[in-house]
Amino acid sequence: MNSFATVEQRSNQLAQAITQAPENYRVLTGERPTGLLHLGHYFGSIAERVRLQQAGVESFLVLADYQVIADRDSMPRVREYVYEAVVDYLAAGMDPELTTIFTHSSVPALNQLMLPFLSLVTEAELHRNPTVKAELAASGRALSGLLLTYPVHQAADILFCKGTVVPVGKDNLPHIEMTRLLARRFNERYGRVFPEPDALLTSTPEVPGLDGRKMSKSYGNAISLGMSADETARAIRRTPTDSDRRITFDPASRPGVSALLSTASLCLGETPEAIADKIGDAGSGTLKSLTTDAVNSYLSGHRQRRSEFAGDQEFLAGILRRGNERANLEAEETLGEVRTAMGTNYQF
Incomplete structure (x- = not known):
């Protein structure tokens, strides 16, 4: 080897x-x-x-x-x-x-x-x-x-x-x-x-799943490419987070929060830490909203093209x-x- x-x-x-x-x-x-x-x-x-x-x-x-x-x-x-x-x-x-x-x-x-x-x-x-x-x-x-x-x-x-x-x-x-x-x-x-x-x-x-583990079909923690914008929003809203309003990137201690930050990071082209600093004390609700918008914006073109082929x-x-x-x-x-x-x- x-x-x-x-x-x-x-x-x-x-x-x-x-x-x-x-x-x-x-x-x-x-x-x-x-x-x-x-x-x-x-x-x-x-x-x-x-x-x-x-x-x-x-x-x-x-x-x-x-x-x-x-x-x-x-x-x-x-x-x-x-x-x-x-x-x-x-x-x-x-x-x-x-x-x-x-x-x-x-x-x-x-x-x-x-x-x-x-x-x-x-x-x-x-x-x-x-x-x-x-x-x-x-x-x-x-x-x-x-x-x-x-x-x-x-x-x-x-x-x-x-x-x-x-x-x-x-x-x-x-x-x-x-x-x-x-x-x-x-x-x-x-x-x-x-x-x-x-x-x-x-x-x-x-890419982490919405529960902090590896994103996987078998874990049921994935954002499928074929999801609608509303389905994506519902999936992200269900992500388990914690009661700390200060948003920080800490995959070991805060898997849900960090998974959302990582997902937003890939879609926005910014580091998870930079996104966390922007959100600051606004809490997990703001994080989920930001991540939803980032994913839906990133996948909008894919979804449009997808609809042209799917039928x-x-x-x-x-x-x-x-x-x-x-x-x-x-x-x-x-x-x-x-x-x-x-x-x-x-x-x-």
Whole structure:
């Protein structure tokens, strides 16, 4: 495992190289459609995807619906969440002509890569993966085979299209390292097929939910991108604060107050401390009002664009159809190279 300093240095070099020759790189990014996308997704990943797309980097965006099976309560609504995610991507500026948006379950050849990859990793290595540990703790269930092999699924997502750049936060570095490890082991055993992708570290801090914890679909503490202005106001009004009228930024002792300050900070482009100083002794009511106005103002354009796409199911289906077709072509080509390298290509 590389030290964080080494990864950070490599990320900085990669960012510079991308600005000079974006056409030399391919981005793979995405998420599991387990709920509606929220402000945490926007600031943590979507804005960066749009930036890379606009810079000229070829992008693949996977909606990893097969991986939702690990969150069994989400499956009945997975179709809704997939379509809602596409709406938010379009509203945020993702261009389906420049970014391939596809669903994991629609690309069989991608999933066929799992078998050779699983042969290259040990059970102990999977158990040590921090993502597996965190997901297991959050699930409250017994460890399933799917969850145990989750890092290998993520590796297949990246390597099927030979992605070279994966934008991630510091907490997600272990799955990039697993992907690099699997690519390296495959190449050493069978001959070079896969590049070793690099992490492009995102600088946006973790966006807190309205209760001070990480903003998460599963915690119910998120401001969804599809909320109306009134729904946003109601959600913010419900935020638990405290009786101290003096507003200060103190995440450890005042999680609710600090979460609101952090949210307003991202939307206004000011520091939480500066916003707290402006509010002073005006109390949490003023803070909630300011945060509501900041969020609604920031999302007004997104919501307007969102309304233009949301009702056209055939248009959205067409984007997924074309994205799935493109992803399947890439996956079939890569799987053909894998079969040839392994000696299991019987086409003469």
